[in-house]
Amino acid sequence: MTEIKQYLDNLENALKEKYPDQKEYLQAVAEFMGTIEPFLMKNPIYVEKNILELLLIPERLIEFRIPWMNDRGEWKVNTGYRVQYNSALGPYKGGMRFHPTVNQSIMKFLAFEQIFKNSLTSLPIGGGKGGSDFDPKGKSDGEIMRFCQSLMQELQKYIGPNTDVPAGDIGVGGREIGYLFGEYKRLNGYQSGVLTGKPLAYWGSLARTEATGYGLVYFVQHLLNDQKETLKDKKVLVSGSGNVAIYAIQKAQELGAKVYGCSDSSGYVIDPDGIDLELVRDIKEVNRERINVYLTQRPKAKFYEGKNIWEATIAYDIALPCATQNEITPELAKIMVKNGVKVVAEGANMPTTLEALEVLNDNQIIYCPGKASNAGGVAVSALEMAQNAQRLPWTFEKVDQELNQIMKNIYETCRDTSLAYLSKEDLVAGANMAGFEKVAKAMLSQGLV
Known part of the structure; x- marks a missing residue:
């Protein structure tokens, strides 16, 4: 040794x-x-x-209580977190997650990954993450508003445009960001750059909603272009049906891929005619229903209740896990191998277990780690910060063009770094080494030794 x-x-x-x-x-x-x-x-x-x-140790870890009142006038209490992990490259940057599973371990894992993800974008942002074990499902707008206001009354002590800039994550969309921003403004005055993922009415960025899903597909596109291939006619399965999954499906379809399945926590659907994206958006974004409703308008489709989409036994080329951490186990990775999968690109954070990754590597399946392939969201968040600082809005086309170039640069950086140190293409190692190098140089030069 x-x-x-x-x-x-x-x-x-x-x-x-x-x-x-x-x-x-x-x-x-x-x-x-x-x-x-x-x-x-x-x-x-x-x-x-x-x-x-x-x-390996966060610069700061903040844990606090969040008391809020439900519609029945009852007081409830949740726990809030903000992990300000590393600021060597810039202000802490990372989303806020509202989900019952949120705990200190998940917050630290997400913030640790965020350090390298943000480094890979080559934008001046450090690594952070936050959230709460609050579950927004089934809550009224009033309850969510009161919760967000209570959370921000504590969080506002630790954030700011040049200190820490939170964004959205699971359970935190435009509605929640709006409530958080409103409370921050009441307490500190108008500072447009304190949160990203804001609605367009007050300095949000065009293409931010689409960014993670689009960026994921752009990453795969550049990977395939490197192999003299394209997405045209590639068969794709996507886990999840939230924001990341929906826009990954949209961009994959625009680039000629055939997307046959998506999922939610109740199960998954396979549509032999290809996923009807507008129907999925109507079900999930408009009516907030379960994915099995898809069958009412697409009778040829099949719904597999309580099943993980990676259990599906159909032939396909590309897997885009966009749901949650550790959704791909070694057993499911073996099913992927049998199905002929060639590329697994992560839209979620750490959806593949370490043991499953070994299975993919042993079978020469190209694996694109989330810290690289799903960096599009935070990249456009940083572009939103740039627009806020300039007091100038950019067009959708400009943001989308910048996003595509950033994802191309991230892929090439991961590829070239792995070739330099390993003499083979290993995108996980390339992402980790390249992300670490920039942060470590900054830490060393700033006297953090």
Whole structure:
């Protein structure tokens, strides 16, 4: 065992001992640590200065209570988090997630991944994440408004346009961002750059809603172009039917792919004639119904209740997991292999377990990690910050063009970095090494040693 490998193992073991119950955080760290050794072998100064130990611990972790009143006049309490992980490259940047599963481990995993994702965009933003175990499902607009106002009364102490700029994530869309922004404005005055993902009426960015889904497909497009292929007639399955999934389906279809399935937490649908995107949008965005309603207007489609879409046994080329973490297990990865999948590109954060990744790698399936392939959302969030600072709105076409170029640059950076250090294309290792290098250089030059 090399000294560097021993150094990495010691750091990881220390974290396991300190945070034994934080499985999502430890998983994200393990994925990163398993790829960084070749970079450190050629750049031992980062071991000598112990940059990694600094990087593994958040600069600041804020946990607070959120009391709010429901429509029946009853007081409820939830827990809020903001993990300000690393500011070497700029103000903390990352979404707010409202979901019952939110806990400190998930917040730290998301914020840790965000460091490298933001670094890969080459935009001046650091890594952060936040959210609450509040469940917006089934809540009235009034309840969500009161919750968001209560959350912001505490969060506003720690954020600002040049300090920490939250955005949306699971459970946090334009409605929630609006309520959060309104409360911040009441307390601090109008500062358009304090949140991104804002409605267009007050300095939101065109193409922000579409950005993560579009960016995911642009990443795959550039990957295929590198192999002298295109998306035309490629068969695709997408997990999820929320914002990321919907716009990934839209862009994939625009570029000629055939999308045959999507899902939600109740099950998945397969449509042999191809997914009717407008119907899915009507079901999920307008009526907020379950995906099985799709069959009422598309009788040829089939709904598989309570099933994971990656259990489907149909031939397809590209998998776009856009739902949640750890949705692809080793068993499901083996089904993908049998189905002839060639590319797995993550639209969600860490949807593939480490064991499933081994299965994909063993079978030469190209794997695009979320910290690279789903960076389009935060990239356009940073472009929204630029528009806010300039007091100038950009056209949809300009933002979309910038997004496409950023995703092209991210893919090429991951590819070229892996080739430089491994002499083979490994997008996970490339993303981790390239993302780490920029952050580590900044930390070193700023005297954070």
